[in-house]
Amino acid sequence: MDFFKVLDIAQVLELRAEFGRVSIEEVFLEEALDRVLAREVRAPEDLPPFARSTVDGFAVRAASTFGAGEGNPACLTLVGGVGMAEVPRIRLGPGQAVRIATGAMLPEGADSVVMVEHAEVLDETSIEVFRSVAPGQNVIARGEDFAAGAVVAPGGRRLRPQDLGALAAFGRLRVTVFRRPVVGILSTGDEIVPATESPGPAQIRDVNRYSLAGLVRQAGCIPQPLGIVGDRFEALHAACREALAACDVLLLSGGSSVGTRDLTVEALQAFADSRILVHGIAISPGKPTILARVGDKAVWGLPGHVASAMIVFARIVRPFLLSLAGLAPEEEREYRLPARLDRNLASAQGRTDFVRVRLERRDGQWWAEPVLGKSGLIQTLVHSEGLVEIPAFCEGLERGAAVEVILF
Amino acid sequence: MDFFKVLDIAQVLELRAEFGRVSIEEVFLEEALDRVLAREVRAPEDLPPFARSTVDGFAVRAASTFGAGEGNPACLTLVGGVGMAEVPRIRLGPGQAVRIATGAMLPEGADSVVMVEHAEVLDETSIEVFRSVAPGQNVIARGEDFAAGAVVAPGGRRLRPQDLGALAAFGRLRVTVFRRPVVGILSTGDEIVPATESPGPAQIRDVNRYSLAGLVRQAGCIPQPLGIVGDRFEALHAACREALAACDVLLLSGGSSVGTRDLTVEALQAFADSRILVHGIAISPGKPTILARVGDKAVWGLPGHVASAMIVFARIVRPFLLSLAGLAPEEEREYRLPARLDRNLASAQGRTDFVRVRLERRDGQWWAEPVLGKSGLIQTLVHSEGLVEIPAFCEGLERGAAVEVILF
Numbered sequence: 110m111d112f113f114k115v116l117d118i119a120q121v122l123e124l125r126a127e128f129g130r131v132s133i134e135e136v137f138l139e140e141a142l143d144r145v146l147a148r149e150v151r152a153p154e155d156l157p158p159f160a161r162s163t164v165d166g167f168a169v170r171a172a173s174t175f176g177a178g179e180g181n182p183a184c185l186t187l188v189g190g191v192g193m194a195e196v197p198r199i200r201l202g203p204g205q206a207v208r209i210a211t212g213a214m215l216p217e218g219a220d221s222v223v224m225v226e227h228a229e230v231l232d233e234t235s236i237e238v239f240r241s242v243a244p245g246q247n248v249i250a251r252g253e254d255f256a257a258g259a260v261v262a263p264g265g266r267r268l269r270p271q272d273l274g275a276l277a278a279f280g281r282l283r284v285t286v287f288r289r290p291v292v293g294i295l296s297t298g299d300e301i302v303p304a305t306e307s308p309g310p311a312q313i314r315d316v317n318r319y320s321l322a323g324l325v326r327q328a329g330c331i332p333q334p335l336g337i338v339g340d341r342f343e344a345l346h347a348a349c350r351e352a353l354a355a356c357d358v359l360l361l362s363g364g365s366s367v368g369t370r371d372l373t374v375e376a377l378q379a380f381a382d383s384r385i386l387v388h389g390i391a392i393s394p395g396k397p398t399i400l401a402r403v404g405d406k407a408v409w410g411l412p413g414h415v416a417s418a419m420i421v422f423a424r425i426v427r428p429f430l431l432s433l434a435g436l437a438p439e440e441e442r443e444y445r446l447p448a449r450l451d452r453n454l455a456s457a458q459g460r461t462d463f464v465r466v467r468l469e470r471r472d473g474q475w476w477a478e479p480v481l482g483k484s485g486l487i488q489t490l491v492h493s494e495g496l497v498e499i500p501a502f503c504e505g506l507e508r509g510a511a512v513e514v515i516l517f
Numbered sequence: 518m519d520f521f522k523v524l525d526i527a528q529v530l531e532l533r534a535e536f537g538r539v540s541i542e543e544v545f546l547e548e549a550l551d552r553v554l555a556r557e558v559r560a561p562e563d564l565p566p567f568a569r570s571t572v573d574g575f576a577v578r579a580a581s582t583f584g585a586g587e588g589n590p591a592c593l594t595l596v597g598g599v600g601m602a603e604v605p606r607i608r609l610g611p612g613q614a615v616r617i618a619t620g621a622m623l624p625e626g627a628d629s630v631v632m633v634e635h636a637e638v639l640d641e642t643s644i645e646v647f648r649s650v651a652p653g654q655n656v657i658a659r660g661e662d663f664a665a666g667a668v669v670a671p672g673g674r675r676l677r678p679q680d681l682g683a684l685a686a687f688g689r690l691r692v693t694v695f696r697r698p699v700v701g702i703l704s705t706g707d708e709i710v711p712a713t714e715s716p717g718p719a720q721i722r723d724v725n726r727y728s729l730a731g732l733v734r735q736a737g738c739i740p741q742p743l744g745i746v747g748d749r750f751e752a753l754h755a756a757c758r759e760a761l762a763a764c765d766v767l768l769l770s771g772g773s774s775v776g777t778r779d780l781t782v783e784a785l786q787a788f789a790d791s792r793i794l795v796h797g798i799a800i801s802p803g804k805p806t807i808l809a810r811v812g813d814k815a816v817w818g819l820p821g822h823v824a825s826a827m828i829v830f831a832r833i834v835r836p837f838l839l840s841l842a843g844l845a846p847e848e849e850r851e852y853r854l855p856a857r858l859d860r861n862l863a864s865a866q867g868r869t870d871f872v873r874v875r876l877e878r879r880d881g882q883w884w885a886e887p888v889l890g891k892s893g894l895i896q897t898l899v900h901s902e903g904l905v906e907i908p909a910f911c912e913g914l915e916r917g918a919a920v921e922v923i924l925f
């Protein structure tokens with residue numbers, strides 16, 4: 110067996126470089142929310158393709174209104190109107206005005222629009238303007254939203270509603286995105302029965318299949334539950350082989366006993382092209398985590414304790430999945446919520462602790478109250494809204510300390 | 518026409534009480550991520566149903582180890598072992614120990630587990646223990662995760678991965694959730710063409726269909742794009758009638774000109790059982806927003822400007838959808854990210870401003886840099902990561918001011 114490779118979080122995350130990205134596919138824009146764009150999209154043309162009014166009013170040359178005020182209105186000649194979706198035939202000259210609605214196309218010669226509230230129609234051919242406008246005022250110029258050639262969406266971006274809108278504006282109704290990685294979930298352990306069954310005495314239901322599937326989905330990947338395999342070398346090795354043929358990544362979960370962990374390592378090492386990259390991470394909970402590379406695929410051996418498995422997923426596995434899914438590093442933002450700690454917390458040095466916390470709003474700020482309990486208890490996560498990270502060099506935090514909560 | 522009802526945000530949000538919730542349905546747990554649970558689920562039994570070891574080691578009575586230390590080990594009689602999924606036959610007495618693996622069932626008479634690292638096997642029938650354990654140590658007691666009758670998930674909760682796990686632990690593989698509201702999206706305006714077409718001069722593509730559909734999906738609802746309708750009373754009224762038969766909520770978008778807005782109001786008032794609840798909101802952007810109740814359904818007239826429509830959706834429409842979707846008010850948490858403002862911002866009093874901002878990490882904190890630009894420009898949202906709310910009574914904020922960013 111390999112030498113025990115206990116790494117810290119940063120060392121583990123660097124191993125993302127060992128793995129590539131999934132292939133690409135084309136999808137309809139309507140299905141592209143949260144998908145990761147594979148290639149930068151640039152504006153093929155100016156948006157909008159013509160100057161548009163942003164208000165109801167009168168298109169003018171701004172110079173015709175200079176000096177106008179409440180007591181000193183500018184008198185302009187009304188030479189027509191332009192309706193929605195209409196290409197104005199008029200070429201507007203100095204001292205002239207054209208009635209225009211919000212969104213309509215500016216006539217040639219006009220450079221701004223006087224709001225209807227700031228003008229008065231005197232008769233069919235003349236208006237008074239009570240406020241001057243600047244060139245460009247109340248107008249969206251041609252190309253002001255995106256000029257031809259501008260980047261509409263960079264490659265590696267996870268598409269948000271506004272990105273879909275911008276792509277639609279250019280008629281890009283099919284986009285090239287990264288395939289969603291398929292993540293196999295294989296539960297291990299002789300004591301585990303499918304959640305569809307009633308466990309006998311000394312047995313428990315398979316929980317990780319559901320909780321991990323939810324996390325996989327939240328990461329933008331496709332969970333592929335693969336059932337349960339007992340603690341036997343041949344069965345585990347065969348199940349891994351099958352899973353690796355069908356999935357981009359494999360999560361094994363269960364087996365917190367040393368014997369079971371050793372078995373997992375052996376089953377993975379039995380592949381010709383395998384390498385154990387991580388065997389233990391300096392975090393709590395979650396130390397007994399295994400990462401192997403089999404061929405070009407990642408296989409994770411997650412801790413059996415349900416809360417440990419979820420925390421390791423959130424802090425370690427997820428960044429690997431995002432990288433595999435093609436997300437650009439600069440798009441991978443994590444916002445942490447500043448809060449104050451609600452009680453003293455001790456922490457062992459030399460490992461990063463993730464403390465589950467419940468959030469409460471008090472005195473105009475968030476208070477993070479640690480949810481204590483063993484990492485085998487799923488209720489500790491059910492009753493939490495986030496995690497507080499206590500760095501490896503820190504011995505603990507005092508009540509009232511400023512912390513940043515990772516929402517979970 | 519009704520008197521112009523310009524309300525502030527709080528007044529508008531109170532109108533949620535005018536509308537009910539959608540009906541319920543049953544779904545498989547595998548499809549239940551992000552769904553809103555309709556009815557509280559309580560634990561039908563203790564979880565775990567038996568006491569389990571959380572470590573590899575030796576099940577003992579804690580009292581048998583009291584006083585044990587490195588120099589003064591306790592000597593215990595090894596009376597057997599218990600494997601995974603095995604119901605121990607042994608009844609453990611004082612001074613006795615049983616070999617046990619992580620996750621296995623504690624034998625009767627044992628109340629704690631000595632970690633394998635803190636014991637030494639002397640021969641087949643005796644071990645030395647070098648550290649005392651307390652009753653309950655390294656054990657998850659029966660019912661310690663959830664006692665029978667405890668609330669596993671409250672009604673009105675949006676199910677997270679950990680909630681799915683907890684439900685699976687009890688074999689709850691079908692759950693009763695609220696139906697996902699169907700939200701019709703009808704774009705209006707003579708100048709709008711489907712994004713599938715090449716717009717002629719003075720025409721633009723339908724953007725809101727895509728950006729609003731994305732926002733609807735993010736809110737956990739089902740977007741139902743209904744195409745484009747021109748600025749004519751009969752067509753608009755007929756389209757609304759059809760839409761209302763098929764959807765739980767209707768979003769009309771487009772028509773920023775006063776004429777078009779009036780037309781929308783007229784088309785809605787023409788329904789026998791309709792009432793205009795809102796005609797203008799004291800926010801910017803987004804003032805020209807309409808909310809009508811037709812029968813028991815909400816119809817929104819969103820501003821035509823694309824960024825305005827999205828901001829009104831995020832701040833106003835979305836809370837209505839969450840309420841319709843059955844989300845309990847206490848589950849509707851919004852976390853805002855504290856940041857410092859990167860430049861001075863003026864704001865008109867008497868209305869709430871939502872300023873689009875880009876976030877940048879500098880000097881260990883987030884800086885919010887306003888993205889300026891007209892609300893007709895979608896790039897202002899493409900280049901933003903959030904919104905800063907400037908309250909109605911505030912005249913503006915200075916560079917460096919502490920703000921809270923609504924992530925967008």
